[in-house]
Amino acid sequence: MQPTQQVLIPEVIQQIPLNYYLIFSTALFVIGIIGVLTRRNAIIIFMSIELMLNAVNMLLIAFSSYKSDPTGQVFVFFIMAVAAAEVAVGLAIIVMIYRNTRSIDIGALNKLKW
Amino acid sequence: MLPIILLSVFGIALLFLGFAKSKAILLPATLLFIAIAFGASFVDWGKNYMYFNDMLLSTNLSIAFTAIVLLSAFMVVSLSSSFLEDESAQPAEYYAIMLFSLVGAIMMISFENLIMLFVGVEILSVAMYVLTGSDKRNLRSNEAALKYFLMGSFATGIMLFGLALLYGTSGSFVLSDLRSYVNGGVAYGSPLLLYMGLLLLLVGILFKVSAAPFHFWTPDVYEGAPTLFTAFMSTVVKTAGFAALLRLLSFSFTGIYSFWGVILMAVTVITLVVSNFTAVYQSSFKRMMAYSSISHAGYLLIALTAVGQQSKQALVFYSLAYSVATIAAFGVLLVVSRHQSGEGKPTDESYDAFNGLARQNPLLGFIMTVAMLSLAGIPLTAGFWGKFMVFTTAANRGIFWLLVVAVLMSAVSIYYYFRVIIAMYLRDGQTTAIRVAPFYRYVLIAATILTIVLGILPNLVRSLV
Numbered sequence: 298m299q300p301t302q303q304v305l306i307p308e309v310i311q312q313i314p315l316n317y318y319l320i321f322s323t324a325l326f327v328i329g330i331i332g333v334l335t336r337r338n339a340i341i342i343f344m345s346i347e348l349m350l351n352a353v354n355m356l357l358i359a360f361s362s363y364k365s366d367p368t369g370q371v372f373v374f375f376i377m378a379v380a381a382a383e384v385a386v387g388l389a390i391i392v393m394i395y396r397n398t399r400s401i402d403i404g405a406l407n408k409l410k411w
Numbered sequence: 412m413l414p415i416i417l418l419s420v421f422g423i424a425l426l427f428l429g430f431a432k433s434k435a436i437l438l439p440a441t442l443l444f445i446a447i448a449f450g451a452s453f454v455d456w457g458k459n460y461m462y463f464n465d466m467l468l469s470t471n472l473s474i475a476f477t478a479i480v481l482l483s484a485f486m487v488v489s490l491s492s493s494f495l496e497d498e499s500a501q502p503a504e505y506y507a508i509m510l511f512s513l514v515g516a517i518m519m520i521s522f523e524n525l526i527m528l529f530v531g532v533e534i535l536s537v538a539m540y541v542l543t544g545s546d547k548r549n550l551r552s553n554e555a556a557l558k559y560f561l562m563g564s565f566a567t568g569i570m571l572f573g574l575a576l577l578y579g580t581s582g583s584f585v586l587s588d589l590r591s592y593v594n595g596g597v598a599y600g601s602p603l604l605l606y607m608g609l610l611l612l613l614v615g616i617l618f619k620v621s622a623a624p625f626h627f628w629t630p631d632v633y634e635g636a637p638t639l640f641t642a643f644m645s646t647v648v649k650t651a652g653f654a655a656l657l658r659l660l661s662f663s664f665t666g667i668y669s670f671w672g673v674i675l676m677a678v679t680v681i682t683l684v685v686s687n688f689t690a691v692y693q694s695s696f697k698r699m700m701a702y703s704s705i706s707h708a709g710y711l712l713i714a715l716t717a718v719g720q721q722s723k724q725a726l727v728f729y730s731l732a733y734s735v736a737t738i739a740a741f742g743v744l745l746v747v748s749r750h751q752s753g754e755g756k757p758t759d760e761s762y763d764a765f766n767g768l769a770r771q772n773p774l775l776g777f778i779m780t781v782a783m784l785s786l787a788g789i790p791l792t793a794g795f796w797g798k799f800m801v802f803t804t805a806a807n808r809g810i811f812w813l814l815v816v817a818v819l820m821s822a823v824s825i826y827y828y829f830r831v832i833i834a835m836y837l838r839d840g841q842t843t844a845i846r847v848a849p850f851y852r853y854v855l856i857a858a859t860i861l862t863i864v865l866g867i868l869p870n871l872v873r874s875l876v
Contacts, residue, residue: 319579326572333565342561349568353575360579369578372526376571379533383567386540387560393544394553403561406554409631 310362318359325352339391339401343384350380412462412469412521413451414477415514418444422510429503434494441488441506448513449481465585466524473521475727475876476654480516483646483734484509489854490742491639493749505545509643512538516651520658525574525584528655532570532619535651536563539644543636555635562618562628570615576608586663593666606670612659613671620652622708623682633701634760638748641697642741645704646734653711657726661718668718675716676813682709683820690827696744697760699827700737703786706824707733713817714801717808725800727876732793732865736785739858742851743779750845762830767840775845776835778855785862787828788821793865800873 325348332345354373361369395401421444428440455469462469488509494502515534522528540563544556578584580601581592593605618625633641664671683706690702711729714722747768748758769776785794798821805814834840847855865872 322575326568329568330565333561339557339561346561346564346568349565350571353568353571356572356575357578360575364582366582368526368584369575372529372574372578372584375526375530379530379537382537383533383564386537387564390540390544390553390556390560393547394557397548397550397553403557406557408551408554409558409635 315359315363318356322352322356322359325349325355337402337404339394339403342403343387343391347380347384350376412460412467413454414448414481415467415517417448417451418510418514418517421448422507422514425503425507425510429501429507434502437502437506438488438492438494441510442485444510445481445485445488445513449478449485452477452481452517461523466527467518467521468523469521472723472727472876473654473658476520476650476730477517479727479731479734480513480520480647480650482731483650483738484513484643486735486738486742486854486858487639487643487646490642490738490745490851492848492851493639493745499548501545505542508538508541512542512643512647516647519651520654522655522658523586525577525586525589528659529567529571529574531651532616532655533567535648536567536619539563539640539648542640542643543632545640546637549635551635552637553635555632558628558635559632566615566618566625569611569618573608573611573613573615576604577612580604580608586658589663590666593664595666605667609664609667609671610674613656613674616652616656616659617678620649620656620708620711621705622678622712623685623705624678626682626686626705626708629705630698630701633704634695634697638697638741638745638760641700642738645700645737645741649704649708649711650730650734653708653715653726653730656715657718657723660715661722665718672716675712676810679709679712679716679813680816682706682712683816687820687823691823693827694761696762696764696831699762700740700744703824703827704737706820707786709820710798710801710817713813714804716813717804717810719804719808721800721804721807724873724876725797725804728793728800728865728869728872729797731872732785732797732862735858735861735865736782736792736794739778739782739855739862740786742855742858743775743782746775746845746847746851747842750842754843762834763838763840765831765834765840766838766842767835768842769835771842771844774852774856775847778859779835780832781859781862783828783831785866787825789825791863791866793862793869795866796869800869 329345329349333342336342354376357369357373391401398405428437452474456474460469494500512535515531518527518531522531540556540560543559544552546552581589621629686702686705686709690699693699711726714725747764748760752758785792788794788798802814
């Protein structure tokens with residue numbers, strides 16, 4: 298991990314500056330956050346969360362290739378594996394709720410309050 | 412790091428034990444497994460070892476936190492005998508998931524690489540989502556599970572973005588590299604990325620330990636989840652989360668204390684004020700316990716805000732005192748609400764459920780009283796010394812205004828803790844004598860004795876760490 302390793306970066310990657318990746322990932326991430334906060338359908342919220350995770354993956358890959366350091370890409374594998382496990386549990390919870398209430402609108406969930 | 416391997420193997424073994432016709436073996440087997448892991452965690456005592464290619468670090472501090480987590484899990488599991496009577500319950504799966512979640516907790520406690528922090532947080536959280544929704548037919552449990560899941564994965568996303576930014580600026584996920592970067596090492600990116608990254612990472616973890624303003628999920632989830640898993644969540648997750656925060660802040664990021672110190676102070680004050688005043692207005696005991704757990708997150712945050720040598724001792728002691736008292740309180744609630752449903756009454760989790768409890772059941776009344784006194788921080792209980800040590804760290808750091816807020820808020824907390832005691836001893840109720848299984852009773856008595864012994868001889872634990 299020395300700055301001198303910068304020379305190892307392939308020219309194809311360098312054609313797009315790192316800042317662009319950073320802005321792109323941040324934009325994706327913010328779209329995900331807005332989706333989570335504004336949508337009412339549990340599946341759409343879920344998709345927005347996946348979008349947030351993929352924005353992170355994008356960012357990690359960009360950093361990783363600009364630094365010629367594989368750690369970031371290894372982390373992406375971890376994120377993908379864990380996200381898959383989360384999807385399994387999350388969809389199971391949504392199916393369970395659909396069976397009981399015939400709806401996946403989060404507005405219908407109001408049994409628990411103050 | 413033996414407990415990580417052992418608990419993973421034991422968890423799978425438990426799933427196979429679930430095939431057996433008799434479910435009676437599951438509870439003793441789980442207790443035995445946790446006890447073995449507890450013993451095995453002390454193998455590395457006194458040594459500083461890196462494990463799994465420098466992914467995890469075992470120190471005395473991490474072993475102490477591991478021991479607290481395993482002890483809490485042991486006590487919670489031993490209160491779970493009702494699973495074996497319930498037809499729809501799946502005890503083998505519950506126990507296995509609890510063991511797996513402990514693996515995540517231990518990874519959070521002893522991580523050296525941020526990848527392990529993320530994986531640990533996720534193992535713990537995903538297991539908790541499942542346990543929260545384990546009462547499949549109950550709409551409240553469903554709702555709690557969905558809320559916890561959506562909010563939890565949202566927080567994970569934020570935490571991950573923080574980790575990515577930290578990687579981008581420092582070029583490494585290893586804590587010691589981050590430390591040397593923060594203390595003026597080679598920079599790859601602008602310091603703005605470092606501050607943003609740390610901020611987002613903090614938000615993610617503070618969410619998991621339910622500090623205000625990221626606490627809004629806590630009351631709903633704690634109320635909706637089955638009581639036993641509420642007890643598990645409020646002790647294991649909190650201890651592991653604070654161990655992770657302590658490791659991060661006291662090791663890697665001490666160089667930029669001026670940045671995160673201010674943020675944590677603000678979070679601490681908001682947490683203390685919001686949780687204690689909201690708890691006063693609760694009518695449900697379980698919801699009150701949820702706000703109480705938020706307020707205890709606030710006290711633990713004081714020790715982090717004033718980070719120093721003593722914070723470690725204070726955090727270990729406070730986590731232990733808080734866990735033991737919380738489990739005892741939830742244990743009594745479990746017995747009482749099961750007794751009600753056994754008599755055909757609707758399950759009532761408000762303060763009224765405890766009306767007149769102590770007349771017919773002096774033992775349960777005493778256990779609950781000691782737990783409440785300890786949570787309120789009355790002398791001669793462990794909770795008093797926990798608060799004392801936490802406040803000492805703040806005083807040593809010279810943050811007196813924070814101390815004043817904390818003391819005032821713990822005075823407020825006496826009101827809602829004593830409401831339970833008043834209901835038990837002074838109110839009239841129709842509670843008849845409750846039969847408590849012998850083993851269940853021993854665990855509750857052990858928790859009470861531990862609380863009192865630690866209240867009289869705090870040095871038993873303090874001298875260890």
